[in-house]
Amino acid sequence: MGPSFEWRLQVTLMSIAGDRHYDVTRSTCPACRKLVCARIVGRDGRVLMVTACPDHGESEALISSSEDYYLESLSCLSRGSRPREFARTVSGGCPDDCGFCPDHEQHVCMPVIEITDSCDLACPICLVENVGQHEMSLATLKEIVARLLDSEESIQVLNLSGGEPTMHSGYHKLLEYLAGIDRIFRVSVSTNGVRLAREPGLRALHKELDVVVSLQLDGFSPDTYERLRGPLELARTKQQLLQQIVEEELPASLTMTLVRGVNEAELGQVLDVYLAHDNLLSLTIQPFTHAGHGRGFPHDPLTRITIPDVIELLRTASRGVLRPSDFGPLPCCHPACFCQTFLLKVEGGGWLPLKRLLRQGDYMGLLENRSYMSPDGENLERIRGMVYDLWAAPAEEPGSADGATRGSGSAVQPAATLASAASADRSQRDGALRTIKRIFKEIDASGIPGPKRTVRIVERRKKSIFIHQFMDVHTFDLSRVRRCCSVYPKEDGALYPMCVYNVLRRCR
Numbered sequence: 001m002g003p004s005f006e007w008r009l010q011v012t013l014m015s016i017a018g019d020r021h022y023d024v025t026r027s028t029c030p031a032c033r034k035l036v037c038a039r040i041v042g043r044d045g046r047v048l049m050v051t052a053c054p055d056h057g058e059s060e061a062l063i064s065s066s067e068d069y070y071l072e073s074l075s076c077l078s079r080g081s082r083p084r085e086f087a088r089t090v091s092g093g094c095p096d097d098c099g100f101c102p103d104h105e106q107h108v109c110m111p112v113i114e115i116t117d118s119c120d121l122a123c124p125i126c127l128v129e130n131v132g133q134h135e136m137s138l139a140t141l142k143e144i145v146a147r148l149l150d151s152e153e154s155i156q157v158l159n160l161s162g163g164e165p166t167m168h169s170g171y172h173k174l175l176e177y178l179a180g181i182d183r184i185f186r187v188s189v190s191t192n193g194v195r196l197a198r199e200p201g202l203r204a205l206h207k208e209l210d211v212v213v214s215l216q217l218d219g220f221s222p223d224t225y226e227r228l229r230g231p232l233e234l235a236r237t238k239q240q241l242l243q244q245i246v247e248e249e250l251p252a253s254l255t256m257t258l259v260r261g262v263n264e265a266e267l268g269q270v271l272d273v274y275l276a277h278d279n280l281l282s283l284t285i286q287p288f289t290h291a292g293h294g295r296g297f298p299h300d301p302l303t304r305i306t307i308p309d310v311i312e313l314l315r316t317a318s319r320g321v322l323r324p325s326d327f328g329p330l331p332c333c334h335p336a337c338f339c340q341t342f343l344l345k346v347e348g349g350g351w352l353p354l355k356r357l358l359r360q361g362d363y364m365g366l367l368e369n370r371s372y373m374s375p376d377g378e379n380l381e382r383i384r385g386m387v388y389d390l391w392a393a394p395a396e397e398p399g400s401a402d403g404a405t406r407g408s409g410s411a412v413q414p415a416a417t418l419a420s421a422a423s424a425d426r427s428q429r430d431g432a433l434r435t436i437k438r439i440f441k442e443i444d445a446s447g448i449p450g451p452k453r454t455v456r457i458v459e460r461r462k463k464s465i466f467i468h469q470f471m472d473v474h475t476f477d478l479s480r481v482r483r484c485c486s487v488y489p490k491e492d493g494a495l496y497p498m499c500v501y502n503v504l505r506r507c508r
Protein backbone atom coordinates (compact mmCIF):
# COMPACT_ATOMS: atom_id res chain seq x y z
CA MET A 1 0.00 0.00 0.00
CA GLY A 2 1.37 3.45 -0.94
CA PRO A 3 1.56 6.48 1.30
CA SER A 4 -1.74 7.96 2.42
CA PHE A 5 -3.32 10.82 0.59
CA GLU A 6 -2.67 13.18 3.48
CA TRP A 7 0.97 12.20 3.68
CA ARG A 8 1.46 12.79 -0.05
CA LEU A 9 -0.37 16.10 0.22
CA GLN A 10 1.82 17.13 3.09
CA VAL A 11 5.00 16.38 1.18
CA THR A 12 3.65 18.35 -1.78
CA LEU A 13 2.84 21.26 0.46
CA MET A 14 6.24 21.16 2.11
CA SER A 15 7.93 21.61 -1.20
CA ILE A 16 6.39 24.97 -2.06
CA ALA A 17 9.32 27.19 -2.96
CA GLY A 18 10.04 30.30 -0.93
CA ASP A 19 8.14 29.32 2.21
CA ARG A 20 9.93 28.84 5.49
CA HIS A 21 8.46 25.74 7.05
CA TYR A 22 7.79 25.98 10.80
CA ASP A 23 5.41 23.26 11.82
CA VAL A 24 2.99 20.57 10.80
CA THR A 25 -0.26 20.29 12.68
CA ARG A 26 -3.93 19.42 12.29
CA SER A 27 -6.35 22.16 11.39
CA THR A 28 -9.87 22.34 9.98
CA CYS A 29 -11.10 22.68 6.44
CA PRO A 30 -13.05 25.97 6.17
CA ALA A 31 -15.56 24.29 3.86
CA CYS A 32 -16.43 21.08 5.73
CA ARG A 33 -14.85 21.68 9.18
CA LYS A 34 -13.21 18.24 9.07
CA LEU A 35 -9.79 17.91 10.66
CA VAL A 36 -7.12 18.06 7.99
CA CYS A 37 -3.38 18.20 7.67
CA ALA A 38 -1.87 21.66 7.88
CA ARG A 39 1.42 23.42 7.65
CA ILE A 40 2.57 26.62 9.31
CA VAL A 41 4.85 28.62 7.05
CA GLY A 42 6.61 31.94 6.93
CA ARG A 43 6.13 33.90 3.74
CA ASP A 44 6.98 37.52 2.97
CA GLY A 45 7.49 38.32 6.66
CA ARG A 46 4.09 36.90 7.65
CA VAL A 47 3.02 33.52 9.03
CA LEU A 48 0.30 31.49 7.35
CA MET A 49 -1.65 28.36 8.05
CA VAL A 50 -1.88 26.25 4.89
CA THR A 51 -4.49 23.52 5.09
CA ALA A 52 -5.34 20.81 2.61
CA CYS A 53 -8.66 19.00 2.53
CA PRO A 54 -9.00 15.87 0.38
CA ASP A 55 -12.46 17.06 -0.68
CA HIS A 56 -12.11 20.83 -0.83
CA GLY A 57 -8.48 21.40 -1.67
CA GLU A 58 -6.06 23.87 -0.22
CA SER A 59 -6.74 27.03 1.75
CA GLU A 60 -4.59 29.64 3.44
CA ALA A 61 -5.13 31.96 6.38
CA LEU A 62 -3.02 34.54 8.14
CA ILE A 63 -1.85 33.58 11.63
CA SER A 64 0.57 36.42 12.30
CA SER A 65 1.34 39.53 10.31
CA SER A 66 4.88 39.46 11.72
CA GLU A 67 7.12 36.44 11.33
CA ASP A 68 9.56 37.98 13.81
CA TYR A 69 6.91 38.33 16.51
CA TYR A 70 5.68 34.81 15.89
CA LEU A 71 9.14 33.25 16.21
CA GLU A 72 10.08 35.31 19.23
CA SER A 73 6.83 34.43 20.98
CA LEU A 74 7.47 30.71 20.53
CA SER A 75 10.58 31.04 22.67
CA CYS A 76 8.33 31.95 25.63
CA LEU A 77 6.60 28.58 25.73
CA SER A 78 6.99 27.26 29.26
CA ARG A 79 6.22 23.88 30.71
CA GLY A 80 2.55 23.58 31.53
CA SER A 81 1.07 22.92 34.94
CA ARG A 82 -1.37 20.08 34.60
CA PRO A 83 -4.63 19.88 36.52
CA ARG A 84 -4.93 17.61 39.55
CA GLU A 85 -7.70 15.53 37.96
CA PHE A 86 -8.83 14.54 34.50
CA ALA A 87 -12.51 13.92 33.77
CA ARG A 88 -11.86 11.92 30.58
CA THR A 89 -9.51 9.23 29.38
CA VAL A 90 -7.56 9.16 26.14
CA SER A 91 -9.46 7.07 23.63
CA GLY A 92 -10.38 8.70 20.31
CA GLY A 93 -7.48 11.15 20.42
CA CYS A 94 -7.41 14.93 20.46
CA PRO A 95 -9.81 16.75 20.11
CA ASP A 96 -12.41 14.01 20.59
CA ASP A 97 -11.49 13.32 24.23
CA CYS A 98 -12.30 16.74 25.73
CA GLY A 99 -11.91 17.14 28.38
CA PHE A 100 -9.68 17.36 30.02
CA CYS A 101 -8.02 14.12 29.05
CA PRO A 102 -4.55 13.25 30.37
CA ASP A 103 -3.00 14.53 27.12
CA HIS A 104 -3.96 18.07 28.01
CA GLU A 105 -0.90 20.16 28.82
CA GLN A 106 -2.28 23.00 30.92
CA HIS A 107 -4.62 23.56 33.84
CA VAL A 108 -7.57 25.95 33.83
CA CYS A 109 -6.79 29.64 34.27
CA MET A 110 -10.15 30.98 33.24
CA PRO A 111 -13.39 29.00 33.22
CA VAL A 112 -16.12 30.64 31.14
CA ILE A 113 -19.53 29.33 32.15
CA GLU A 114 -22.37 29.86 29.70
CA ILE A 115 -25.42 30.21 31.93
CA THR A 116 -27.99 31.04 29.26
CA ASP A 117 -28.31 30.99 25.48
CA SER A 118 -30.77 33.88 25.42
CA CYS A 119 -29.71 37.33 24.35
CA ASP A 120 -31.37 40.67 23.74
CA LEU A 121 -29.09 41.32 20.76
CA ALA A 122 -28.26 39.34 17.63
CA CYS A 123 -24.78 40.61 16.81
CA PRO A 124 -23.56 39.77 13.31
CA ILE A 125 -20.13 38.96 14.79
CA CYS A 126 -21.37 36.88 17.75
CA LEU A 127 -18.94 34.09 18.63
CA VAL A 128 -21.78 31.81 19.72
CA GLU A 129 -25.18 30.95 18.29
CA ASN A 130 -27.99 31.75 20.70
CA VAL A 131 -31.18 29.76 20.39
CA GLY A 132 -32.89 30.89 23.59
CA GLN A 133 -33.64 27.41 24.89
CA HIS A 134 -31.33 26.84 27.79
CA GLU A 135 -30.77 28.17 31.28
CA MET A 136 -28.30 26.66 33.73
CA SER A 137 -29.75 25.86 37.14
CA LEU A 138 -28.06 26.88 40.38
CA ALA A 139 -27.64 23.21 41.25
CA THR A 140 -25.77 22.57 38.00
CA LEU A 141 -23.60 25.61 38.50
CA LYS A 142 -22.71 24.33 41.97
CA GLU A 143 -21.72 20.95 40.54
CA ILE A 144 -19.54 22.61 37.90
CA VAL A 145 -17.82 24.82 40.46
CA ALA A 146 -17.26 21.89 42.82
CA ARG A 147 -15.57 19.95 40.02
CA LEU A 148 -13.41 22.93 39.11
CA LEU A 149 -12.31 23.37 42.69
CA ASP A 150 -11.50 19.67 42.92
CA SER A 151 -8.99 20.02 40.12
CA GLU A 152 -7.74 23.57 40.85
CA GLU A 153 -6.42 24.95 44.10
CA SER A 154 -8.07 28.28 43.36
CA ILE A 155 -9.60 30.13 40.45
CA GLN A 156 -8.25 33.57 39.72
CA VAL A 157 -11.16 34.67 37.54
CA LEU A 158 -14.39 32.84 36.85
CA ASN A 159 -16.40 34.35 34.03
CA LEU A 160 -20.12 34.08 33.42
CA SER A 161 -21.12 34.29 29.82
CA GLY A 162 -23.94 33.39 27.46
CA GLY A 163 -25.94 34.65 25.60
CA GLU A 164 -26.46 37.64 27.77
CA PRO A 165 -25.92 36.36 31.33
CA THR A 166 -27.95 39.12 32.97
CA MET A 167 -31.05 37.68 31.23
CA HIS A 168 -30.85 34.51 33.34
CA SER A 169 -34.02 34.34 35.44
CA GLY A 170 -32.09 33.37 38.59
CA TYR A 171 -29.12 35.64 37.91
CA HIS A 172 -29.04 37.23 41.38
CA LYS A 173 -28.85 33.84 43.08
CA LEU A 174 -26.06 32.61 40.81
CA LEU A 175 -24.02 35.74 41.51
CA GLU A 176 -24.59 35.57 45.23
CA TYR A 177 -23.44 31.98 45.32
CA LEU A 178 -20.27 32.61 43.31
CA ALA A 179 -19.34 35.82 45.11
CA GLY A 180 -19.32 33.93 48.42
CA ILE A 181 -16.61 31.45 47.43
CA ASP A 182 -13.19 32.33 48.85
CA ARG A 183 -11.22 30.19 46.44
CA ILE A 184 -12.63 32.14 43.50
CA PHE A 185 -10.73 35.42 43.64
CA ARG A 186 -12.79 37.27 41.07
CA VAL A 187 -16.14 36.71 39.38
CA SER A 188 -16.73 38.56 36.12
CA VAL A 189 -19.73 38.76 33.82
CA SER A 190 -19.45 39.31 30.06
CA THR A 191 -22.27 41.61 29.11
CA ASN A 192 -23.50 43.75 26.24
CA GLY A 193 -24.59 46.24 28.92
CA VAL A 194 -28.12 46.87 27.64
CA ARG A 195 -29.91 45.81 30.81
CA LEU A 196 -27.26 47.22 33.10
CA ALA A 197 -27.59 50.64 31.50
CA ARG A 198 -31.28 50.83 32.25
CA GLU A 199 -31.50 48.98 35.59
CA PRO A 200 -29.85 50.74 38.55
CA GLY A 201 -30.74 47.80 40.83
CA LEU A 202 -28.76 45.42 38.64
CA ARG A 203 -25.74 47.69 38.76
CA ALA A 204 -26.07 47.97 42.52
CA LEU A 205 -26.06 44.18 42.80
CA HIS A 206 -22.72 43.97 40.98
CA LYS A 207 -21.26 46.63 43.21
CA GLU A 208 -22.57 45.02 46.39
CA LEU A 209 -21.25 41.58 45.44
CA ASP A 210 -18.04 43.03 44.00
CA VAL A 211 -18.58 41.27 40.66
CA VAL A 212 -16.71 42.65 37.66
CA VAL A 213 -18.85 43.94 34.80
CA SER A 214 -16.95 42.89 31.70
CA LEU A 215 -18.43 45.25 29.15
CA GLN A 216 -18.39 44.60 25.44
CA LEU A 217 -17.14 47.93 24.04
CA ASP A 218 -16.21 48.04 20.37
CA GLY A 219 -15.79 51.79 20.19
CA PHE A 220 -18.05 54.80 20.34
CA SER A 221 -19.39 55.39 16.85
CA PRO A 222 -22.98 54.47 15.91
CA ASP A 223 -21.70 53.14 12.59
CA THR A 224 -19.49 50.60 14.37
CA TYR A 225 -22.39 49.29 16.41
CA GLU A 226 -24.70 49.14 13.43
CA ARG A 227 -22.18 47.01 11.53
CA LEU A 228 -20.99 44.77 14.35
CA ARG A 229 -23.88 44.54 16.77
CA GLY A 230 -27.05 45.65 14.99
CA PRO A 231 -28.68 48.64 16.68
CA LEU A 232 -26.79 51.86 16.11
CA GLU A 233 -28.25 53.43 19.28
CA LEU A 234 -26.02 50.99 21.19
CA ALA A 235 -23.28 53.60 20.92
CA ARG A 236 -25.30 55.86 23.21
CA THR A 237 -26.18 53.00 25.56
CA LYS A 238 -22.50 52.09 26.00
CA GLN A 239 -21.53 55.72 26.62
CA GLN A 240 -24.26 56.00 29.21
CA LEU A 241 -23.28 52.77 30.95
CA LEU A 242 -19.63 53.70 30.99
CA GLN A 243 -20.50 56.93 32.72
CA GLN A 244 -22.64 55.05 35.24
CA ILE A 245 -19.84 52.54 35.84
CA VAL A 246 -17.38 55.31 36.53
CA GLU A 247 -19.72 57.44 38.68
CA GLU A 248 -21.01 54.50 40.68
CA GLU A 249 -17.50 52.99 41.04
CA LEU A 250 -18.43 49.54 39.75
CA PRO A 251 -15.54 47.13 39.27
CA ALA A 252 -15.42 46.68 35.49
CA SER A 253 -13.34 45.60 32.54
CA LEU A 254 -13.58 46.33 28.82
CA THR A 255 -13.60 43.86 25.94
CA MET A 256 -13.20 45.18 22.42
CA THR A 257 -13.66 43.08 19.31
CA LEU A 258 -11.46 44.53 16.60
CA VAL A 259 -12.60 44.10 13.02
CA ARG A 260 -10.49 44.98 10.01
CA GLY A 261 -11.82 48.05 8.24
CA VAL A 262 -14.46 48.78 10.89
CA ASN A 263 -13.19 49.97 14.26
CA GLU A 264 -9.38 49.99 14.33
CA ALA A 265 -9.44 53.79 14.54
CA GLU A 266 -11.47 53.65 17.78
CA LEU A 267 -8.90 51.71 19.76
CA GLY A 268 -7.22 54.92 20.93
CA GLN A 269 -10.41 56.26 22.46
CA VAL A 270 -11.11 52.96 24.20
CA LEU A 271 -7.55 52.89 25.55
CA ASP A 272 -7.82 56.47 26.83
CA VAL A 273 -11.05 55.71 28.67
CA TYR A 274 -9.56 52.54 30.12
CA LEU A 275 -6.43 54.25 31.44
CA ALA A 276 -8.36 57.20 32.86
CA HIS A 277 -10.37 55.27 35.46
CA ASP A 278 -9.03 53.14 38.29
CA ASN A 279 -12.18 51.02 38.52
CA LEU A 280 -11.66 49.78 34.94
CA LEU A 281 -9.50 46.81 35.82
CA SER A 282 -8.53 45.24 32.50
CA LEU A 283 -8.80 45.72 28.76
CA THR A 284 -9.05 42.74 26.43
CA ILE A 285 -8.81 43.14 22.69
CA GLN A 286 -10.10 40.29 20.60
CA PRO A 287 -9.33 40.32 16.89
CA PHE A 288 -12.50 39.24 15.10
CA THR A 289 -12.94 35.47 14.91
CA HIS A 290 -14.94 33.87 12.17
CA ALA A 291 -16.94 31.53 14.45
CA GLY A 292 -20.48 30.99 15.71
CA HIS A 293 -22.98 33.44 14.24
CA GLY A 294 -19.95 35.45 13.04
CA ARG A 295 -19.24 32.82 10.39
CA GLY A 296 -21.60 34.76 8.16
CA PHE A 297 -19.77 38.06 8.63
CA PRO A 298 -17.77 38.93 5.51
CA HIS A 299 -14.04 38.69 6.04
CA ASP A 300 -10.84 37.76 4.28
CA PRO A 301 -8.74 35.18 6.19
CA LEU A 302 -5.60 36.60 4.58
CA THR A 303 -6.03 40.18 5.77
CA ARG A 304 -7.41 39.57 9.25
CA ILE A 305 -6.10 41.45 12.28
CA THR A 306 -3.49 39.51 14.22
CA ILE A 307 -1.58 40.13 17.46
CA PRO A 308 1.29 42.17 15.96
CA ASP A 309 -1.27 44.43 14.23
CA VAL A 310 -2.95 45.11 17.56
CA ILE A 311 0.39 45.86 19.22
CA GLU A 312 1.15 48.39 16.48
CA LEU A 313 -2.32 49.92 16.81
CA LEU A 314 -1.80 50.24 20.57
CA ARG A 315 1.58 51.85 20.05
CA THR A 316 0.06 54.47 17.79
CA ALA A 317 -3.08 54.85 19.88
CA SER A 318 -1.04 55.46 23.03
CA ARG A 319 1.02 58.09 21.20
CA GLY A 320 4.14 56.08 21.78
CA VAL A 321 3.61 55.52 25.52
CA LEU A 322 3.28 51.79 24.86
CA ARG A 323 6.14 50.20 22.95
CA PRO A 324 6.14 46.85 21.15
CA SER A 325 8.77 45.65 23.64
CA ASP A 326 6.27 46.20 26.49
CA PHE A 327 4.21 43.29 25.18
CA GLY A 328 4.82 39.59 25.35
CA PRO A 329 2.92 36.33 25.06
CA LEU A 330 1.28 34.78 28.07
CA PRO A 331 3.42 31.76 28.80
CA CYS A 332 0.60 29.68 30.28
CA CYS A 333 -1.24 28.96 27.03
CA HIS A 334 0.22 28.67 23.55
CA PRO A 335 2.16 31.87 22.71
CA ALA A 336 0.04 32.42 19.59
CA CYS A 337 -3.12 32.66 21.72
CA PHE A 338 -2.55 35.56 24.07
CA CYS A 339 -0.38 38.61 24.34
CA GLN A 340 -0.27 40.95 27.33
CA THR A 341 1.24 43.91 29.03
CA PHE A 342 0.87 44.95 32.67
CA LEU A 343 1.18 48.57 33.70
CA LEU A 344 1.89 49.91 37.15
CA LYS A 345 0.43 53.16 38.33
CA VAL A 346 3.10 55.81 38.71
CA GLU A 347 2.59 58.04 41.72
CA GLY A 348 2.51 61.53 40.36
CA GLY A 349 0.84 60.45 37.14
CA GLY A 350 0.96 57.95 34.32
CA TRP A 351 1.54 54.24 33.94
CA LEU A 352 4.76 52.26 33.64
CA PRO A 353 4.87 48.90 31.84
CA LEU A 354 6.09 46.36 34.39
CA LYS A 355 8.35 44.80 31.78
CA ARG A 356 10.52 47.94 31.85
CA LEU A 357 11.00 47.53 35.59
CA LEU A 358 11.86 43.86 35.80
CA ARG A 359 14.19 41.54 34.01
CA GLN A 360 12.58 39.34 31.40
CA GLY A 361 13.10 36.10 33.35
CA ASP A 362 11.56 37.52 36.53
CA TYR A 363 8.67 38.99 34.62
CA MET A 364 7.87 35.74 32.88
CA GLY A 365 8.29 33.88 36.16
CA LEU A 366 5.47 35.92 37.66
CA LEU A 367 3.20 34.84 34.86
CA GLU A 368 4.14 31.21 34.59
CA ASN A 369 1.03 29.09 34.20
CA ARG A 370 -1.41 31.87 34.93
CA SER A 371 -3.33 34.23 32.74
CA TYR A 372 -3.37 36.95 35.32
CA MET A 373 -0.57 38.39 37.35
CA SER A 374 -2.31 37.32 40.46
CA PRO A 375 -1.00 38.76 43.70
CA ASP A 376 -1.42 35.49 45.54
CA GLY A 377 0.99 34.61 48.35
CA GLU A 378 3.79 33.15 46.25
CA ASN A 379 3.74 35.82 43.57
CA LEU A 380 3.51 38.57 46.11
CA GLU A 381 6.65 37.38 47.86
CA ARG A 382 8.47 37.20 44.55
CA ILE A 383 7.42 40.76 43.72
CA ARG A 384 8.45 41.87 47.20
CA GLY A 385 11.89 40.36 46.65
CA MET A 386 12.29 42.03 43.29
CA VAL A 387 11.20 45.35 44.68
CA TYR A 388 13.67 45.23 47.56
CA ASP A 389 16.38 44.80 44.97
CA LEU A 390 15.07 47.70 42.95
CA TRP A 391 15.16 49.94 46.00
CA ALA A 392 18.63 48.81 46.83
CA ALA A 393 19.80 49.61 43.32
CA PRO A 394 20.98 53.12 42.49
CA ALA A 395 18.81 54.83 39.92
CA GLU A 396 20.47 54.80 36.54
CA GLU A 397 20.31 57.10 33.64
CA PRO A 398 17.88 56.20 30.93
CA GLY A 399 19.66 54.66 28.00
CA SER A 400 22.42 52.94 29.98
CA ALA A 401 22.73 49.17 29.90
CA ASP A 402 21.03 46.94 32.44
CA GLY A 403 22.91 46.99 35.72
CA ALA A 404 24.70 43.92 36.96
CA THR A 405 22.76 41.53 39.13
CA ARG A 406 22.85 42.66 42.75
CA GLY A 407 23.12 40.72 45.91
CA SER A 408 19.60 39.90 46.85
CA GLY A 409 17.56 41.58 49.53
CA SER A 410 15.05 38.79 49.05
CA ALA A 411 14.93 35.32 50.44
CA VAL A 412 12.66 34.30 47.59
CA GLN A 413 14.44 35.35 44.44
CA PRO A 414 18.15 35.38 45.23
CA ALA A 415 19.61 36.76 42.02
CA ALA A 416 16.75 39.06 41.42
CA THR A 417 16.19 42.12 39.48
CA LEU A 418 17.44 45.48 38.70
CA ALA A 419 15.30 47.99 36.88
CA SER A 420 15.99 48.09 33.23
CA ALA A 421 17.30 51.61 33.15
CA ALA A 422 17.41 51.31 29.41
CA SER A 423 13.67 51.52 29.35
CA ALA A 424 12.29 52.96 32.57
CA ASP A 425 13.40 56.49 33.30
CA ARG A 426 14.28 57.47 36.84
CA SER A 427 11.24 59.50 37.81
CA GLN A 428 8.85 56.93 36.41
CA ARG A 429 10.69 54.15 38.14
CA ASP A 430 10.63 55.97 41.45
CA GLY A 431 6.94 56.77 41.04
CA ALA A 432 6.15 53.14 40.30
CA LEU A 433 8.23 51.98 43.26
CA ARG A 434 6.32 54.32 45.54
CA THR A 435 3.13 52.69 44.30
CA ILE A 436 4.45 49.25 45.12
CA LYS A 437 5.59 50.45 48.52
CA ARG A 438 2.11 51.74 49.22
CA ILE A 439 0.60 48.42 48.12
CA PHE A 440 2.81 46.45 50.50
CA LYS A 441 2.11 48.86 53.33
CA GLU A 442 -1.59 48.34 52.85
CA ILE A 443 -1.20 44.59 52.63
CA ASP A 444 0.99 44.46 55.71
CA ALA A 445 -1.45 46.68 57.59
CA SER A 446 -4.25 44.21 56.81
CA GLY A 447 -2.45 41.41 58.67
CA ILE A 448 -2.68 38.36 56.46
CA PRO A 449 -5.40 39.49 54.11
CA GLY A 450 -5.73 36.35 51.98
CA PRO A 451 -5.53 36.30 48.22
CA LYS A 452 -9.04 37.57 47.56
CA ARG A 453 -8.50 40.74 49.59
CA THR A 454 -4.96 41.15 48.25
CA VAL A 455 -6.25 41.10 44.69
CA ARG A 456 -8.46 44.04 45.55
CA ILE A 457 -5.64 46.01 47.17
CA VAL A 458 -3.45 45.63 44.08
CA GLU A 459 -5.87 45.75 41.17
CA ARG A 460 -6.68 49.45 41.15
CA ARG A 461 -3.01 50.32 40.94
CA LYS A 462 -2.25 48.24 37.91
CA LYS A 463 -3.63 47.88 34.43
CA SER A 464 -3.72 44.72 32.36
CA ILE A 465 -4.05 44.77 28.59
CA PHE A 466 -4.66 41.42 26.90
CA ILE A 467 -4.86 40.55 23.24
CA HIS A 468 -6.71 37.26 22.84
CA GLN A 469 -6.46 35.74 19.39
CA PHE A 470 -9.19 33.12 19.29
CA MET A 471 -9.03 30.57 16.51
CA ASP A 472 -11.65 29.82 13.93
CA VAL A 473 -12.11 27.30 11.20
CA HIS A 474 -9.36 28.96 9.12
CA THR A 475 -6.71 28.97 11.83
CA PHE A 476 -7.62 26.09 14.14
CA ASP A 477 -4.48 24.38 15.41
CA LEU A 478 -4.54 21.24 17.54
CA SER A 479 -1.17 22.01 19.09
CA ARG A 480 -2.64 25.24 20.47
CA VAL A 481 -5.79 23.76 21.98
CA ARG A 482 -3.80 21.20 23.95
CA ARG A 483 -2.25 24.15 25.81
CA CYS A 484 -5.53 25.96 26.30
CA CYS A 485 -6.32 27.39 29.74
CA SER A 486 -9.55 29.25 28.81
CA VAL A 487 -12.30 26.69 28.91
CA TYR A 488 -16.04 26.17 28.83
CA PRO A 489 -17.02 23.82 31.68
CA LYS A 490 -20.11 21.91 30.60
CA GLU A 491 -22.95 20.29 32.52
CA ASP A 492 -21.77 16.75 31.76
CA GLY A 493 -18.47 17.43 33.51
CA ALA A 494 -16.44 18.09 30.36
CA LEU A 495 -14.04 21.01 30.03
CA TYR A 496 -13.71 22.24 26.48
CA PRO A 497 -10.96 24.57 25.33
CA MET A 498 -13.05 27.49 24.05
CA CYS A 499 -11.72 27.17 20.52
CA VAL A 500 -12.52 23.45 20.36
CA TYR A 501 -16.07 24.15 21.41
CA ASN A 502 -16.57 27.19 19.16
CA VAL A 503 -15.05 25.64 16.05
CA LEU A 504 -15.98 21.97 16.33
CA ARG A 505 -18.84 21.48 18.76
CA ARG A 506 -21.16 24.42 18.62
CA CYS A 507 -24.06 24.01 16.20
CA ARG A 508 -22.50 21.16 14.24
Ligand code: SF4
Residues within 6 Å of the ligand: 093, 094, 095, 096, 097, 098, 099, 100, 101, 102, 103, 104, 105, 481, 482, 497, 500
Ligand atom coordinates in the same frame (compact mmCIF):
# COMPACT_ATOMS: atom_id res chain seq x y z
S1 SF4 B 1 -7.91 19.49 23.66
FE1 SF4 B 1 -6.97 18.73 25.53
S2 SF4 B 1 -8.60 17.76 26.68
FE2 SF4 B 1 -9.31 18.00 24.57
S3 SF4 B 1 -8.78 16.05 23.64
FE3 SF4 B 1 -7.11 17.45 23.22
S4 SF4 B 1 -5.65 17.07 24.86
FE4 SF4 B 1 -7.58 16.15 25.50
Ligand code: SF4
Residues within 6 Å of the ligand: 119, 120, 121, 122, 123, 125, 126, 127, 128, 130, 162, 163, 164, 191, 192
Ligand atom coordinates in the same frame (compact mmCIF):
# COMPACT_ATOMS: atom_id res chain seq x y z
S1 SF4 C 1 -22.05 38.76 21.02
FE1 SF4 C 1 -22.95 38.76 23.07
S2 SF4 C 1 -24.46 40.39 22.97
FE2 SF4 C 1 -24.01 39.87 20.88
S3 SF4 C 1 -25.53 38.32 20.33
FE3 SF4 C 1 -23.71 37.25 21.04
S4 SF4 C 1 -24.11 36.87 23.18
FE4 SF4 C 1 -25.53 38.49 22.54
Ligand code: SF4
Residues within 6 Å of the ligand: 333, 334, 337, 338, 468, 469, 470, 471, 480, 481, 483, 484, 485, 486, 497, 498, 499, 500
Ligand atom coordinates in the same frame (compact mmCIF):
# COMPACT_ATOMS: atom_id res chain seq x y z
S1 SF4 D 1 -9.47 29.74 23.85
FE1 SF4 D 1 -8.42 29.35 21.93
S2 SF4 D 1 -7.07 31.09 21.66
FE2 SF4 D 1 -7.72 31.10 23.78
S3 SF4 D 1 -6.12 30.01 24.90
FE3 SF4 D 1 -7.69 28.50 24.32
S4 SF4 D 1 -7.00 27.66 22.38
FE4 SF4 D 1 -5.87 29.53 22.71
Ligand SMILES: [Zn+2]
Residues within 6 Å of the ligand: 029, 030, 031, 032, 033, 034, 053, 054, 055, 056, 057
Ligand atom coordinates in the same frame (compact mmCIF):
# COMPACT_ATOMS: atom_id res chain seq x y z
ZN1 LIG E 1 -13.18 19.98 3.46
